[in-house]
Amino acid sequence: MRIELEDSLQGQVDAADASRIIQSCVHCGLCTAACPTYELLDHELDSPRGRIYLIREMLQGAPASATTREHLDRCLSCRACEPACPSGVEYGHLIDIGRQEIERRAPRPAAQRWLRSLLRRSLSNERLVRMALGLAWRVRPVLPARLKARVPPRPSHSAWPRARHARRVLTLRGCVQPTLAPGYDAALARLLDRFGISLVGIEGTGCCGALSQHLGGADQTANAMRRNIDAWWPLLDQGAEAIVASSSGCGAMLKDYGHLLQHDPAYAAKARRISAMLRDPAQLLVDLWESQPLTLQPVSPGEERLAYHAPCTQQHGLRIQGPVEALLKRAGYQLAPVAEPHMCCGSAGTFSILQPELAGRLRERKLGHLTAGLPMRIASANIGCILHLQQTSPVAVHHWLELLEARLPVDSGEAA
Ligand code: SF4
Ligand code: SF4
Structure with a gap:
């Protein structure tokens, strides 16, 4: 053209x-x-x-x-x-x-501009997310059923192991995840701990920038990227081995920092280094497992059958296919075949909020394929997909890291 x-x-x-x-x-x-x-x-x-x-x-x-x-x-x-x-x-x-x-x-008309600005500013701010969800969980019992179904469940408390290893891998605090799903990072921290690596969540990091990026907020995205780079930089210089994100949506965004900041003279080289250091947790764990196989507790009888939904950000954004499934199989799970694995579930950042009709149709199509093999549970790798599927799924939807971590035997040395 x-x-x-x-x-x-x-x-x-x-x-x-x-x-x-x-x-x-x-x-x-x-x-x-x-x-x-x-x-x-x-x-x-x-x-x-x-x-x-x-x-x-x-x-x-x-x-x-x-x-x-x-x-x-x-x-x-x-x-x-x-x-x-x-x-x-x-x-x-x-x-x-x-x-x-x-x-x-x-x-756009004023109402659309206002909604998109509200989403950009509120969802990427951890403190505002915590306040809004705290309120939603308090009023949830008196909400009509239709609204009640849209309030995500309150997560249980998740403790990280104490940072006891010299080998370090960095992550970011994120925006909605610390409030809605703190268990994903805690599960990753416990898994890495068994391989002799401490996961470090850096104060000063926040949203990866993906939410504002998809809503056309270029300045807010660039500010989020620069803030995260500044927060990570001293620890990279002290020998941190990699950067990981337990949600693949954040991982795909971090992988793109080098491209997105390529024209910023002060940050282009740093952004390239961040992108080069980004590892998907599944890639990292597969490599670690090769040299040091983990002993896991067996899966409870009757709970072996899973369906895995590979998020678009993992399979198309990061171009990673296979390592999550390989790890789940090693942990004793059986994976049901899933048709149309390349198709989006409809979550797609704020798409499910801004385009609810299309997002709902895609979710029902995806859930039909995921449940066709009669799994006991669905596993995925991105908070957005998990929350979106959970709203109407007939079976529980989990992060694969939590399913793997649940198989770890107790280790008294890891207490926080
Ligand atoms: S596959 Fe689509 S994007 Fe690629 S060259 Fe053909 S029309 Fe263009
Ligand atoms: S919705 Fe279609 S055009 Fe848009 S990114 Fe997905 S495959 Fe490409």
Whole structure:
């Protein structure tokens, strides 16, 4: 696809990136079969190829309308189209640029702007999340059933092992996870502890930036990335071995820091180092297990059968397939086959809030496939997917790290 950028975009680095990406598309359409929104809506402009066309038109100066914005809004940023593309089109980076541009060219009605700003500012702030959820849990008993189902369950307290090892791996505090699912990081900390590594959660880190990134908030995203880098930097210089995120959505975002800050002269090199040090917990644990197999307690009879939902951020964002399933099998679980494993569950950051009808249809389709093999439970690797699936799943949905950690024998030396 040839592209002639409109005059006002000449010399802008994002527009130049977009132009390069658009020109790598050869219109073959092989990506459309992998796209959940094209599958559901059967409309070319709700496919990757159609959205690339819309972004190209916009950057060439054609008027952008509310309809253009709707087609871009309906993209899940799941990136299932990327591995399906033989030309290596970096669609995920392009849609981020397209989203920033459409906000400028086709401003939203005030109510939509207010809601998106509220989501950007509140969900990425751990303190506000804690306050809002504290209130929701207090009033939950008197809420109507429809609203009650949307309030996530209150998690139980999760203790980390004390940091007793010289070998260190870093993580980030996150935004919603410390309040809604503190058990994921605690499970990872206990697993790493058995391999002689302490997981360190750094004060001063916070949201990875993914939420604001998907909502077109470029400045807030850049500030979140710089703040996390500054907080990690001294410990990286002291010999920390890797950076991990127990939710794959955060992991995929951290892997992208190098790209997203490539034009920031003060942070480009640091961001590249962060991306290079990012490891998915499953990759890390598989490697550690190779040299030091763990002894685990057997799975309770009747609880062996699981279905694993690989989040889009893990399989398409991080391009990791297989290590979680391998670890669960080593722990004694049996994995039921799941059809359409590449398809998004509909969670997709704030997509489930902003596009509830499409998100609900994708969830029911996904749950149908996940439960077809009659599993006792569903496992996944991302807080958003787990909370979204939990709302209507007939079986419990867990983080795979918690299922693995539950098999660890007691170790008196790890107490916090
Ligand atoms: S990111 Fe997902 S929803 Fe968006 S165009 Fe690609 S496959 Fe479709
Ligand atoms: S598969 Fe790749 S090259 Fe073909 S239309 Fe889709 S994005 Fe373009």
